[in-house]
Amino acid sequence: MKANPSNHRHEKTAGDRGIREILLAGVFWRILVIEMILLAWSVVYKMASEGAGGTELLWYALRIILLVAIILVFMMISLRRFLEKKIIRPMEAVAEANRRLDVSRPEVDQVPLDADAAVEIREVVSTRAKMLEAILNVSNQRLQLVNFIKDTFGRYLSRKIVDEILQSPEGRRIGGRRQTVTVLMSDLRGFSDLSDSRDPEEMVRILNRYLEAMTQVIERYDGVIDEFIGDAILAVFGIPEEKNDDPARAVACALAMQQTLAGLNREFIAEGLPPMEMGVGINTGPVVVGNLGSEARTKYGIVGAVVNVASRIESNTVGGQVLVGEATHARVKALATALPPMTVMMKGLKRPLVCYPVTAIGPPYAIRFAPKTPDPLVEIRLPFQMWQLDGKKVVAGPTAGETQRLNASTVVVSVPESLAPLTNVKLLFTFCQEAHCFSDIYAKVVEVDNDLRPPVCRLHVTYMDQADRALLDRWIRAV
Missing domain, CATH: 2.40.10.220 (predicted glycosyltransferase like domains)
Structure with a gap:
């Protein structure tokens, strides 16, 4: 990570001076003061001891001043070279290294020193290197911890949700916000009955292969898996941020899931396993999204009738079918290809449930899934x-x-x-x-x-x- 210069360096102002200005100015003025004192003492001494007149004292003072100037120039040149080599340049090198500080690449921040550099400066450089190493270690440990937390919780929640919880001050607060989402519910047909005739370990392996394949598809279409319910999947499009194309992405995802399962079934058949069929139901509507539960036990999820309706829509599917509710169809009908609607009166619902079987969606998704033509009866x-x-x-x-x-x-x-x-x-x-x-x-x-x-x-x-x-x-x- 690149260090922020404002953390270790402030903008220079008119009154700021570097080590070069401080040392050279300090040496110059001290030599000048000493020489002026010697000049004054010499003039007073000559006047007192020899009784010299004003003109003689003037010329004497001018000769002394010229000599002082020569000595001053010589001292400044020689001292400047000495101070630059031994103190100024090493300290400026440290300052320059600090200005370009990049703790992710510590090799670029090394301070070059001459072999005869002062012990104290070497100690400053050594201490700086140790401090940088300590900072780098702490930074790496913190980064590893953050990644560990994200990777660990990312197995139980979407990476987006984990980022929101960790980075937002409101991320862990109990409660939620109202927004419109598209809910996708999928379920395997006959999986529970298949599990009755096979070893649990084998069924877990089959289920994990299926869930892994479906998870990759859902993440590819920017969906968030809310939970696995046995062989059923509840995915949400529109959290943590609502987007205009949430319904279209959900429909495209459902069709892609059916395509993926068709490929997975070919692998199962080659391995002597039975093929599986999946139904998918999709619905769009308002929900409350956020942390549900208590301070002791919290679950990130969604609450709303749209989830129940999506489940009801899915229950009306047959294998290889994608059904969408009226609200979803209204948002995707310009893109999607759908068969005539089905109207079903279901227990617990006040009005008939209208579902549209979707077989394709146009660009930018361009996905079509139609079950193969059945054999003659x-x-x-x-x-x-x-x-x-x-x-x-x-x-x-x-x-x-x-x-x-x-x-x-x-x-x-x-x-x-x-x-x-x-x-x-x-x-x-x-x-x-x-x-x-x-x-x-x-x-x-x-x-x-x-x-x-x-x-x-x-x-x-x-x-x-x-x-x-x-x-x-x-x-x-x-x-």
């Missing part, structure tokens, strides 16, 4: 039992039904009673085949045809066991 009739879910909780069922057509990601079923679109369901085939019994299959209702009897529903599969999928794929290819 194949007619296969399989009996099953079905339960309706609210989150992970069973709220209705079982109901008997039968598949009509299916492929790797879609199942068209007939059921005795109609289901509301976006209902989460659990299916279980009620038979075993080739010593294989099916596990639970999780899906979301995406389309309902109530004109048929019994009603026909199109389901998007959110999770299916690998062994079940392999057997169904074999049957599909055989048709």
